[in-house]
Amino acid sequence: MTSTPSATAVAGTRRGAVFDGAVCAVGLAIFVVAVVAVAQDGLTHIAPALVGIPVILIVSRFPLVVDNNDGGIEVGFDSCVLMFLLCTLPAHDAVFIWSLGVMVTQLTTGKLWSSKAFNIGVGIIAGSIAAAVVTAGRGDSIGTGRELAAVMIAAVAYFATDYVMSAVSVGISSGTAIRRHLLQRGTWLAVACFVPFDTLGYLGVVVHRATPGWMLILLAVPLVTLLVATRAVTRARENARRLTVLFDAAVRAQTHTDRERVVGALVEDARDLLHLRRVAVRSTPPDGGEIGARVNDEEEPRWLVAKALGRARSTIAADEQALRALGAVASDAFARLALTEEMVHVARHDPLTDLPNRGILLDRLLEAQANARKNGTQVTLLFIDLDGFKPVNDRFGHAAGDAVLVELADRLRSCVRECDTVARLGGDEFAVLIEGAEVAEVEEMWARVLAATRRGVLVAGHLLPLSASGGIAFGGPGDDAEGLLRKADLAMYEAKARGKARVVVYEHAIGRARVERLEMVDDLRRAVARAEIEIAYQPIVDVDSGRIAGAEALARWRRDGVPVSPELFIGIAEESGLIVDLGESVLTAVAADAAVLHDQIDGPFVMTVNISARQLREPGFVELVARSLTAMNGTALVLEITERQGIDLDPLVLDAMHAIAAMGVRFAIDDFGVGFSSISYLRDIPVQIIKADGSLSHAIDSDERASALLRSVAHMGRSLGLEVVVEGIEREAQLTVLRDHGHQLYAQGFLLHRPMPIDDLLTTLRGDRTTSALTSVS
Numbered sequence: 001m002t003s004t005p006s007a008t009a010v011a012g013t014r015r016g017a018v019f020d021g022a023v024c025a026v027g028l029a030i031f032v033v034a035v036v037a038v039a040q041d042g043l044t045h046i047a048p049a050l051v052g053i054p055v056i057l058i059v060s061r062f063p064l065v066v067d068n069n070d071g072g073i074e075v076g077f078d079s080c081v082l083m084f085l086l087c088t089l090p091a092h093d094a095v096f097i098w099s100l101g102v103m104v105t106q107l108t109t110g111k112l113w114s115s116k117a118f119n120i121g122v123g124i125i126a127g128s129i130a131a132a133v134v135t136a137g138r139g140d141s142i143g144t145g146r147e148l149a150a151v152m153i154a155a156v157a158y159f160a161t162d163y164v165m166s167a168v169s170v171g172i173s174s175g176t177a178i179r180r181h182l183l184q185r186g187t188w189l190a191v192a193c194f195v196p197f198d199t200l201g202y203l204g205v206v207v208h209r210a211t212p213g214w215m216l217i218l219l220a221v222p223l224v225t226l227l228v229a230t231r232a233v234t235r236a237r238e239n240a241r242r243l244t245v246l247f248d249a250a251v252r253a254q255t256h257t258d259r260e261r262v263v264g265a266l267v268e269d270a271r272d273l274l275h276l277r278r279v280a281v282r283s284t285p286p287d288g289g290e291i292g293a294r295v296n297d298e299e300e301p302r303w304l305v306a307k308a309l310g311r312a313r314s315t316i317a318a319d320e321q322a323l324r325a326l327g328a329v330a331s332d333a334f335a336r337l338a339l340t341e342e343m344v345h346v347a348r349h350d351p352l353t354d355l356p357n358r359g360i361l362l363d364r365l366l367e368a369q370a371n372a373r374k375n376g377t378q379v380t381l382l383f384i385d386l387d388g389f390k391p392v393n394d395r396f397g398h399a400a401g402d403a404v405l406v407e408l409a410d411r412l413r414s415c416v417r418e419c420d421t422v423a424r425l426g427g428d429e430f431a432v433l434i435e436g437a438e439v440a441e442v443e444e445m446w447a448r449v450l451a452a453t454r455r456g457v458l459v460a461g462h463l464l465p466l467s468a469s470g471g472i473a474f475g476g477p478g479d480d481a482e483g484l485l486r487k488a489d490l491a492m493y494e495a496k497a498r499g500k501a502r503v504v505v506y507e508h509a510i511g512r513a514r515v516e517r518l519e520m521v522d523d524l525r526r527a528v529a530r531a532e533i534e535i536a537y538q539p540i541v542d543v544d545s546g547r548i549a550g551a552e553a554l555a556r557w558r559r560d561g562v563p564v565s566p567e568l569f570i571g572i573a574e575e576s577g578l579i580v581d582l583g584e585s586v587l588t589a590v591a592a593d594a595a596v597l598h599d600q601i602d603g604p605f606v607m608t609v610n611i612s613a614r615q616l617r618e619p620g621f622v623e624l625v626a627r628s629l630t631a632m633n634g635t636a637l638v639l640e641i642t643e644r645q646g647i648d649l650d651p652l653v654l655d656a657m658h659a660i661a662a663m664g665v666r667f668a669i670d671d672f673g674v675g676f677s678s679i680s681y682l683r684d685i686p687v688q689i690i691k692a693d694g695s696l697s698h699a700i701d702s703d704e705r706a707s708a709l710l711r712s713v714a715h716m717g718r719s720l721g722l723e724v725v726v727e728g729i730e731r732e733a734q735l736t737v738l739r740d741h742g743h744q745l746y747a748q749g750f751l752l753h754r755p756m757p758i759d760d761l762l763t764t765l766r767g768d769r770t771t772s773a774l775t776s777v778s
């Protein structure tokens with residue numbers, strides 16, 4: 001029997017090494033004594049030496065491995081040869097041959113030199129004790145029961161010597177209680193196997209004494225059978241144990257939630273599996289004296305490696321296989337973790353830009369606020385919303401819009417510091433969480449952001465000019481994460497309201513104004529839903545004849561009985577998107593009024609309704625106009641485009657305009673001469689009427705240049721075949737100038753008629769349709 005190297009090979013401590021060295025020295029001394037004795041007598045038995053040494057070598061390679069806490073006891077049955085030699089040769093010859101056999105056996109293993117030396121020492125000491133027991137025990141009783149008993153006692157003595165010395169060595173070198181190593185699982189099984197097996201050597205003695213020497217070959221059959229059976233039993237028990245360890249490891253692997261735990265469990269399980277402490281997970285493959293298995297982990301290369309030096313050779317192949325199985329279990333766990341991480345990433349990041357989403361932003365904001373409270377630093381949130389992004393989608397398609405967002409996300413990342421968090425909140429909204437930055441730094445950051453958007457993005461060969469509006473909120477003691485985000489959002493809205501492409505820092509007044517505005521949106525939404533929006537009609541007059549040619553429908557809203565300025569609520573409707581519902585409700589109401597009107601008045605009448613460019617992009621708008629036109633029962637319809645910011649002439653808008661124009665509905669451009677309405681519109685869109693803005697007509701009676709400007713607009717209209725309506729006529733002198741122009745013009749203004757309810761309009765139209773102001777002027 002030899003102690004397993006996992007125990008002895010780590011006898012690194014001084015005391016362990018001293019003990020092992022002493023054992024080896026004692027063994028070698030005994031060997032020297034045997035050599036001297038043999039030398040004196042002369043080695044008379046050459047044949048047993050020649051046969052005995054190889055048999056010792058072979059039999060020692062088939063030990064019974066009995067598992068214990070430190071790596072298993074290998075119970076070698078080679079001592080049966082010792083028993084044979086002790087009963088057939090003089091004791092010193094037997095010890096001499098046995099010692100040589102032990103040396104050859106140990107020197108041909110791959111164990112550490114310290115283990116080899118210790119095992120040689122133990123083998124020789126135990127062999128000489130066995131020799132003493134046999135010699136003393138049998139006396140002169142050769143071939144008797146007493147001799148058999150002496151052999152059996154010698155076997156026990158051999159086992160005990162080896163076992164105790166190994167336990168002492170392990171205990172000393174590992175600094176643990178020797179008792180622990182003496183009382184191990186499997187010891188009694190080892191003894192139970194060892195003693196009968198050694199008596200097999202005595203069976204050889206009996207055969208040898210009774211028959212010619214060559215008959216000993218017959219012993220090969222039981223010997224080999226026993227060795228194979230022992231091995232099978234050993235392996236089966238070990239395999240069953242390892243399967244249990246692997247199964248437990250596989251079950252546990254499903255519960256690990258981070259890589260560290262997987263690695264920790266892997267090392268523990270491998271130790272348990274191999275009964276070996278020297279196991280590690282590292283990034284390099286095993287080298288000489290090690291065995292290992294690759295563990296697949298996307299994150300980094302990993303190897304499960306165990307020291308094989310000194311490991312019983314009989315177990316190395318099985319160990320490698322076990323490590324591979326365990327490696328596969330860990331690979332599965334890493335794959336599951338990678339999948340989970342990916343799912344978490346997907347859930348916490350915007351799929352388009354891969355930026356953190358609102359969830360991460362709020363978490364980091366909470367963290368930053370906690371840090372700020374601790375360290376007295378400043379938390380700042382910058383809210384960014386692109387200006388005019390919708391038309392990019394409408395004109396170039398959603399995919400192009402996506403490409404713009406991805407490009408801008410990259411640019412935003414490059415505008416901030418490494419430690420700042422850029423998140424996409426949705427649509428064209430982004431936010432940057434800035435920790436520990438001064439106001440000036442935040443302002444510089446904003447300047448970089450604005451410059452990055454203004455560089456424009458190349459889409460389908462067009463360099464699209466873009467800009468962004470920003471809101472900055474500096475965190476205060478009472479702010480929660482959501483609250484700070486809301487403040488930055490409100491400030492951004494304020495930046496939009498102040499003309500876009502700018503940044504606004506949140507202050508209390510903005511919040512109050514915004515809340516009021518949101519309340520107003522809610523009220524307006526309710527008013528639209530309940531059809532509480534009233535329509536006032538302001539007549540439009542033919543300047544030459546003085547006749548009312550038509551009227552412009554103007555939406556009016558009373559909030560809690562108080563009229564709200566149209567500028568205000570139309571602006572709110574535009575901003576909140578409510579303009580679409582509002583526009584539909586107005587058009588439907590006007591169509592109903594126009595039908596009544598048509599039945600009650602003589603002659604043609606033109607109803608003008610304001611629409612927003614946004615409505616033209618609504619999928620159902622063309623149909624809505626068609627329905628309204630039918631309902632109007634013959635009254636002509638003009639749609640007046642009131643977009644002060646300009647209309648984006650994308651195919652969607654143009655197609656809708658042409659489809660509507662094909663129904664006989666005409667388009668008028670409002671505010672002509674100011675804002676974005678430009679002459680190029682007249683070329684691109686089907687417009688038949690231009691409405692000269694009140695600011696053009698305001699000074700025509702006092703300023704020759706203003707009068708000339710209006711004249712040229714009128715001229716242009718005439719030469720393009722367009723009707724011209726002049727708005728803002730409030731004084732008779734303005735009207736006189738218009739009449740003197742000599743072109744057919746239409747006019748609208750307080751001097752002529754104020755906006756009035758439908759009933760008043762009906763009354764006005766049922767009488768003389770000629771406008772009194774014009775009659776008096778003429």
Ligand SMILES: Nc1nc2c(ncn2[C@@H]2O[C@H](COP(=O)(O)OP(=O)(O)OP(=O)(O)O)[C@@H](O)[C@H]2O)c(=O)[nH]1
Pocket residue numbers: 352385386387388389390391393397398399400401402405426427428496
């Ligand atoms: N391509 C693309 N468009 C999106 C996505 N998410 C939202 N949008 C669109 O982004 C637009 C954002 O709308 P707004 O911010 O109101 O449009 P805007 O033209 O930028 O208006 P202002 O902010 O007032 O200048 C909407 O048209 C959405 O349909 C997306 O993932 N990809």
